[in-house]
Amino acid sequence: MQDLTVPTMFASLQDLPLSTSSDLRLAESSKSEQMHIWNLKAREPYTPEAYAAIEEHCANQLITNNGQMIKWVLVHGHSGTEDANRVVLASCHSIQRPALVARLGDDGESKLEPVVCHTIRGVYCPEEFRRRGYATRLINEVQKVLENRVLEHDDAKAQFTCCYSDIGNSIYRKGGWKAFAATHIDLPLLAEMESRVPPSNIELLQAADVDKLCAQDVDLMSRALSRPFQPHEKPIRVALLPNYPSIQWHHACEEAASRHILGRVPTTKGALASIQHGKIWCTWHHTFPGANQIELHILRFVVDVNDSHDEQLLSAIGAVLQAARIEAAEWKVNRIVIKSPDPLVVSAARRTFSKIQVEERDIYGVPFLLWHGPPQEVEDIEWTFNEEYGDF
Numbered sequence: 001m002q003d004l005t006v007p008t009m010f011a012s013l014q015d016l017p018l019s020t021s022s023d024l025r026l027a028e029s030s031k032s033e034q035m036h037i038w039n040l041k042a043r044e045p046y047t048p049e050a051y052a053a054i055e056e057h058c059a060n061q062l063i064t065n066n067g068q069m070i071k072w073v074l075v076h077g078h079s080g081t082e083d084a085n086r087v088v089l090a091s092c093h094s095i096q097r098p099a100l101v102a103r104l105g106d107d108g109e110s111k112l113e114p115v116v117c118h119t120i121r122g123v124y125c126p127e128e129f130r131r132r133g134y135a136t137r138l139i140n141e142v143q144k145v146l147e148n149r150v151l152e153h154d155d156a157k158a159q160f161t162c163c164y165s166d167i168g169n170s171i172y173r174k175g176g177w178k179a180f181a182a183t184h185i186d187l188p189l190l191a192e193m194e195s196r197v198p199p200s201n202i203e204l205l206q207a208a209d210v211d212k213l214c215a216q217d218v219d220l221m222s223r224a225l226s227r228p229f230q231p232h233e234k235p236i237r238v239a240l241l242p243n244y245p246s247i248q249w250h251h252a253c254e255e256a257a258s259r260h261i262l263g264r265v266p267t268t269k270g271a272l273a274s275i276q277h278g279k280i281w282c283t284w285h286h287t288f289p290g291a292n293q294i295e296l297h298i299l300r301f302v303v304d305v306n307d308s309h310d311e312q313l314l315s316a317i318g319a320v321l322q323a324a325r326i327e328a329a330e331w332k333v334n335r336i337v338i339k340s341p342d343p344l345v346v347s348a349a350r351r352t353f354s355k356i357q358v359e360e361r362d363i364y365g366v367p368f369l370l371w372h373g374p375p376q377e378v379e380d381i382e383w384t385f386n387e388e389y390g391d392f
Contacts, residue, residue: 016089017076019133026141029073029091037073037091040126044291050260057256059093063245068096074138090125090138094118094146094161095392097240101159102225104235112226115159117240118146121392123167136171143175147372160238161370162383164391169366177368180383182361185346187321187336188353190329198271198326199319205270205283207251213272213281214244217302221385234382238369240390242300247283247389250299254285261288266331270299271323273316278305280316283389284324286331296328298338299389301345317348339365340386365391 017023029037035052042051059069074090099117102110120142125135146161165172169179190196198204205213218241225237240246255265272281282301288294301320305313328336338345341358349356367386371378 013128016129016132019137023076024074024089024134024137026138026145027073027075027086029071029088033073033088034071034091037088037124041124045261045288045293046257054253054256054260058249058253061245061249061252063097063249064095070094072138072142074134074141088126089129089132089134090123092120092123092138092142094120094142096158097246098243099159099241100222100225100237100239102237104229108229110226110229112222114241117158117238118149118161119240119390119392120146120161120163121166123171125167135167136174139171140175143370147370158372160372162240162390163368165364165366165368169363169368172368172370175370177370178378178381180367180369180386182340182366182386183358184337184339184361184365185341185349185356185358187325187328187338187349188355189333189336190325194325194329196326196329198323199273201273201275201316202319202323203272203274204268204323205272205281206267207269209272210247210251210269210283211244213283213302214242214247216304217242217300220302220304225384234380236377236381237384238381239383239385242385242387242389246392247299249392250285250389253392254287257288258286266327268327271320271327273319275305275312275316277307278303280305280313280320282320282324284327286333294331294333295335295337296324296331296333297388298324298336300385300387301338301342303342303344313344314348314351317345318352321345321349321352337388339388339391 038052038055039048042048046054058064071093072091073088076087076089096116096118099115100112101115102112105111120139123135123139143161146158149157163172173179221239221242225239229235251269258265266286270281270283272279280303283299284296285299286294287297303317324336346356346358367383369381369383371381
């Protein structure tokens with residue numbers, strides 16, 4: 001396999017083409033190119049072999065294994081079509097996903113439409129090729145293809161493309177993407193003397209429970225987006241669908257990573273609390289961002305309550321949060337994160353744990369959206385339910 005960091009057709013790195021060169025082109029990566037990219041990206045706690053195996057596993061899940069995921073590379077176009085004879089300058093992947101768009105109709109009613117969107121993730125440029133504009137060129141080329149791509153088995157096109165920035169924000173801002181608010185809270189880790197017994201009203205969720213809850217969540221979200229628009233609200237709402245394949249992807253990747261690093265897999269996928277007029281639940285996943293680092297991230301937090309006293313509701317949310325802290329303690333987690341928390345969740349966290357700060361993310365993990373409709377509509381969009389389940 002060619003060493004992509006030492007391109008044989010260039011005398012030196014100074015001879016690399018400009019990012020604006022017509023010799024660069026977008027292509028789908030070959031198997032050997034993808035394996036080499038994974039090898040370059042592998043960092044502790046992953047060996048190159050483990051990293052590649054995990055990525056391969058994640059690419060063969062319900063939401064990624066039917067042509068919905070495309071692995072892209074920016075290559076030097078005069079290198080031929082065979083991967084052994086071309087230089088990969090940057091890479092990423094895109095995934096086709098279900099979403100919802102609600103619009104304020106001329107009659108004043110909310111019009112809900114199931115749509116398809118694309119997400120872009122995993123943007124990577126080998127260290128020797130960085131700061132040359134290749135990642136920006138890659139994203140620009142990919143977004144043009146996705147915007148004009150006719151969906152399989154349909155004559156429609158995707159409504160939008162979105163991403164959660166993993167290499168900073170300037171690339172997306174230059175390409176006309178719109179940034180949305182990105183907040184998170186950290187829950188305090190369980191103290192050594194605190195009880196490891198979940199609250200009595202908590203049901204710990206297993207993998208078999210998630211599918212049914214996701215179906216309920218999709219229905220709840222559809223109804224939430226269909227509610228009447230208020231005068232102060234923006235007239236377009238969008239949301240990524242929190243369906244089972246989306247949640248299952250996170251759990252499949254979690255299990256693959258945990259098996260390689262720790263030799264065991266998490267079996268508890270979330271927690272649910274029932275109260276008189278409904279229920280509250282969340283799903284979570286464990287991440288392994290670095291050597292000796294484990295984090296617990298809340299994927300989706302759902303409050304399905306028709307009528308409840310504030311104290312009862314906040315207490316139930318607090319019980320779910322406490323279950324997450326107990327899970328974190330069992331796995332010796334370094335951090336518990338809830339991204340884009342609902343105000344109710346923030347209130348319950350502050351009521352239960354006191355010192356909770358809402359932090360803003362302004363560099364990494366910022367959600368960006370590229371609208372494929374009329375450009376004037378971009379400022380009319382509210383991206384709702386923008387939680388971690390959408391980030392892949």
